[in-house]
Amino acid sequence: MNTQFITLDGIDGAGKSTSLDTIRQWFEAHQLPVLFTREPGGTAIGEALRQLLLNPETQVNSRTETLMLFAARQQHLDEVIKPALAKGTHVVCDRFTDATFAYQGGGRGLPLADIAVLARWVQQGLEPDLTLLLDIDLAVAQSRLAQNGCQDRFEQLDSAFFERTRAVYLQRAQAQLQHYRIIDSGQSLAKVSTAIHQALNHLFGYPA
Ligand code: TMP
Secondary structure, eight states, rough: OOOHHHHHHHHSSSSSHHHHHHHHHHHHHHHHOEEEEEESSSSSSHHHEEEEHTTTTOOOOHHHHHHHHHHHHHHHIIIIIIIHHHHEEEEEESHHHHHIIIIIIIITOOOHHHHEEEHHHTTTTOSEEEEEEEOOOOOHHHHHHHOOOOOTTTTTTHHHHHHHHHHHHHHHHHHTTTTTTEEEEESHHHHHHHHHHHHHHHHHHHOO
16 A cells, blocks of 8 residues: 555644544554654754744744745655655645645735745655645634634734635645545534545545
């Protein structure tokens, strides 16, 4: 069986943490070797960049922000993701390049074509086999974030930013449905779990 590179993405407040637990339990139940990691982060330099990127005190322009994200991603690919896949470990990454298209392209308004150039340069053809996109109504996401209290540099952005971000996520997923599974994360937790199980079963060739 090929090793699989799976990513999980969606706007802040879409419920990634709960879905990651579901994915973790699915891998445990199937006794498959897997590595969970995240972006920005996953390496020493990546986690240092993450601190800067999420800190509300950081002042940075959108292009620099994008380069910091791709710098973290390059190191993450070389040091963690590619070596794991090469030794037969599946990789589940909490956010990946879709987030850059959505947040920096959609949200910040940078040209998607420029992000695509950086993605090609950094990824050298490596793309996720499956991206689980958690889609959620903006008002629900914002109320979840408000409940969590203290917000990072991205979570503080306004709802217009997240509307644009969500729109790019959906456009990308709808353009390549063979690699994406759009999951309505406004549904009950049980339904979200079922949708995740179905997507993973399909990817790994298990019965639905
Ligand atoms: P999270 O992983 O806890 O959701 O936080 C990461 C934040 O970084 C989140 O608000 C989205 C943002 N982000 C980008 O803006 N672009 C990216 O490429 C990535 C990976 C994350």
